Amino acid sequence: xxxxxxxxxxxxxxxxxxxxxxxxxxxxxxxxxxxLFREEISPSMQQKWFNSINNSLNYxxxxxxxxxxxxxxxxxxTDMEKRTAEGGIFIWEKQYRHTYVPTLxxxxxxxxxxxxxxxxxxxxxxxxRENKRAIQYNKMLGxxxxxxxxxxxxxRYELSKEKFLQxxxxxxxxxxxxxxxxxxxELIGKKSKLNVAEINALLEx
Numbered sequence: 209x210x211x212x213x214x215x216x217x218x219x220x221x222x223x224x225x226x227x228x229x230x231x232x233x234x235x236x237x238x239x240x241x242x243x244l245f246r247e248e249i250s251p252s253m254q255q256k257w258f259n260s261i262n263n264s265l266n267y268x269x270x271x272x273x274x275x276x277x278x279x280x281x282x283x284x285x286t287d288m289e290k291r292t293a294e295g296g297i298f299i300w301e302k303q304y305r306h307t308y309v310p311t312l313x314x315x316x317x318x319x320x321x322x323x324x325x326x327x328x329x330x331x332x333x334x335x336x337r338e339n340k341r342a343i344q345y346n347k348m349l350g351x352x353x354x355x356x357x358x359x360x361x362x363x364r365y366e367l368s369k370e371k372f373l374q375x376x377x378x379x380x381x382x383x384x385x386x387x388x389x390x391x392x393x394e395l396i397g398k399k400s401k402l403n404v405a406e407i408n409a410l411l412e413x
Contacts, residue, residue, distance in 0.1 A: 210397035210407070212269070212320050215312040215387040219269035219281065219320075221397070226270050227258045230280055233300035242298070242339050244362055264404050271299070271313045278304050281313050283321055283331070286404070291329035293321070308386050314349055315383055316393070319376070322369045324393055327406040332366040350375045 210221035222230070231254040233239060240246050249257075261268060265286040271279040279299035286293040297314060299305045321328040333351060335342045337360065350372055351365035384390045399408040 210267075210400070210403065210411075211395070212316055213394040213396065214316045214319070214389070214391070215383050216273070216389045217309070217312045217316050217387075218272040219313065219316060220272055220277075221402075222258070222262075222268035222270055222280070224258065226277075227254050229277065230254070230270070233280075234298070236300065238302075239298050239300060242336065242342065244334070244336065262402065264402055267293075269317070271297075271309075273304065273309055273313075276301070279310070279313070281317055283317060283328075288404075291327060293328060293331060295331045295333045310345070311348070312383055312387055315379055318349065318367075318372055319380075319393060320395075322372050323376075324395065325404075325406040325410065327404060328369060330366055330368045331372075332364055334362050334364055337361055337363050349379070 209223065212219040220226075228251070231249050231251065234243075235249055261284065265284075265288070267283040267286075269281050270277050271281055278301040279297065281295075281297040283293045283295055295314075295317070297310060299310050304310070318331065321331065331351075332354075333346055335346065337343075343363075343365075346365050346367075349367065351367045352371070354364045354366050357363045357365075395410050397411050399411050399413055403411070
């Protein structure tokens with residue numbers, strides 16, 4: 209188990225025991241409509257997917273807020289040479305979808321990637337061009353539309369480590385005020401073959 213804690217948010221590394229919960233919410237029409245893959249996901253499909261991502265190149269976390277599992281956030285498809293990975297998030301608890309909570313979760317994972325582990329050089333996301341809310345959300349975090357993507361249905365946005373470090377102080381100040389939590393990031397877990405070396409270096413045996 210790997211847990212990241214900051215801003216009153218906890219990110220719990222996705223475990224076998226969570227995948228059915230995630231599958232049920234991923235199939236919810238309100239979530240599904242914003243996904244590129246919109247087919248019904250069966251239990252066997254979900255298990256096959258989990259087996260494919262439960263490794264050191266993919267980091268999926270269940271977002272826990274006020275002791276409740278409310279969504280999923282990820283840093284996946286890590287390119288070890290380029291030090292890049294793809295981000296993504298979905299919130300299944302309606303009461304938190306349009307609040308500051310998703311932003312706190314994203315900021316927590318970005319700080320983990322760019323600052324605490326010193327692993328990432330850039331993060332990128334894919335979003336449907338029609339998903340204006342997601343585009344606005346990611347621009348607020350510093351993501352910029354990649355060249356040649358403007359007319360594509362599924363667009364790529366990218367955030368470099370340098371850009372994040374420029375805007376991070378402002379985002380952190382706001383996050384501290386909103387969350388009323390100014391504690392340092394806490395990392396809980398043990399060294400594992402499921403982690404890259406930079407993460408294991410911060411964990412106990």
